[in-house]
Structures are given as structure tokens and as C-alpha cells.
Amino acid sequence: MWGVPQEVIPFLKLTQNIVHYQLATLDAFLNDPLKVWNWYLYRMWLIANAIPNPGHIAIVNFENFLKDRVVVITQNVDGLHREAGSKNFLELHGNIFEGKCKFCGAVFTEKEFANIFPYVDKEFLKGLSDVDFKEKILEGFTERDLPICPVCREILGPGVVWFGEALPEDVLSQAFSVSKGSDVFFSVGTSALVQPAAALPIVAKESGAVLVEVNPEETSLSKQCDFVFRGSAARVLPAIFKEVKNL
Secondary structure: OEOOOOOOEOOOOEOHHHHHHHHOEHHHHHHOHHHHHHHHHHHHHHHHOOEOOHHHHHHHHHHHHHHHHOOEEEOOOOOHHHHHOOOOEEEOOEEEEEEEOOOOOOEEOHHHHHHHOHHHOHHHHHOOOHHHHHHHHHOOOOHHHOOEOOOOOOEOEEEEOOEOOOOOHHHHHHHHHHHHOOOEEEEEOOOOOOOOOOHHHHHHHHOOOEEEEEOOOOOOOHHHOOEEEOOOHHHHHHHHHHHHHOO
């Protein structure tokens, strides 16, 4: 499947948006880490079995065509840009397959985290059918299986930014620097409402960049854009790349 679906999560009987606000917080994690990890493992399972869509591939094509002149700034935590082959990217909200201790601040790469917590290993998750996932994760995963930080011995969380947490200063600083120095800035598939990321296209525009929006729907940014393409990234970006390549 392309991307990650936003359907009702069966074992929680909550829509994705409600779950985000209820579980993607430090308070929820402290209150019920098992429930939070059940949800994240479900998301990881979906992502591990997803593939980059044609929009991801088009971005990689832009990178290869324009070399180091392309920087991807993403709010997604699924790692699909990396999976598609992007090399130059900034993950504002982190990566779901990495690990981070919310207590001592220790961080772990995908490989390191999978060694600590085998449940998050992509190859393990890819091999699970619906039935396997239900039996091994939803029914078989207990508090004894929660990942423990090797530094401080507290329970580890995923390497993502939760509601109420600040974005990593180094990544955010790079994102603003790249935006300010850009010649063309694409805002793709975002509502342009979540700060501070929503400020990036404005910074680019005020610094002289051509602002391009790719989105199926109008957003708060649309009227400030120089070019607007109504459609999904999977449909529009390959078409734009084809035209750019032929210039």
C-alpha cells in the first residue's frame, strides 16, 4: 500500500485524529506506557508494510537531477522519504522507528533501537499478518516487554516529537536556514497550520523564493503562493518533474 491509512484503529475503537491527541503526549505515556506502545506498534506495523508513493519517488528524482540543491523538510515520522532514497532531508518531528528516552534524553538510531526492542524491527513487522499482529502484539505484548533505556533504566519512547514538546532546535534551525536561502519552495500536502513548520514557506516567500503549493484542497497558504496545483503529491509531483526535466 502507498502511505499510511487514517482508518479507525480496531483495538482502540478511536479515529486516528482522536488517538493522536490522546496518546501522543508525555502524560499519556507516563499514565499508560503499554497502551501508548500498543498504538505505536500498530502504526509501525502499517508503515513497515507501506511503500513510498510516486510523490516520494518524484522528490528523489528531483534530488538526483538537481543534486545538492534539493532539501526535503518533512513533518512526517514514517521514514518513507528515506525508504524512497532521499539523502538530504530534515525530519522536524523525528522518526517513529528511532528511540528516545523522555527521561534522560538518550537517542537511538533505528538499528540501535531494534537491537534494544526487537518489536520495532521493520523486517519483523513486515512479516506479520493481521492474525500474527493481533496474537503477538495486541494480545501477547505485556509490560514486561516494554523497552528499557540502557542509560537510565526508564521506559523508552519512540523517537518522535509529542504534543507539548518542542521541536529539536538543531533541526528547526537548519529548516529555517534552508527556507530562507531557497529559490523555490514547495509546500506539499500540508494544512500549513501547525507551527513552527507553517512559518517556513512564509520565511521562504519573504526571502524571495517562488512559493508552490501542491494540495488537493485550499489551505491558509494558498493565496500567498505563486503557483498552486490541486491534486495529490503522488499525482502532481511526477508531472512537475517530467516538465522540469524537459526544460
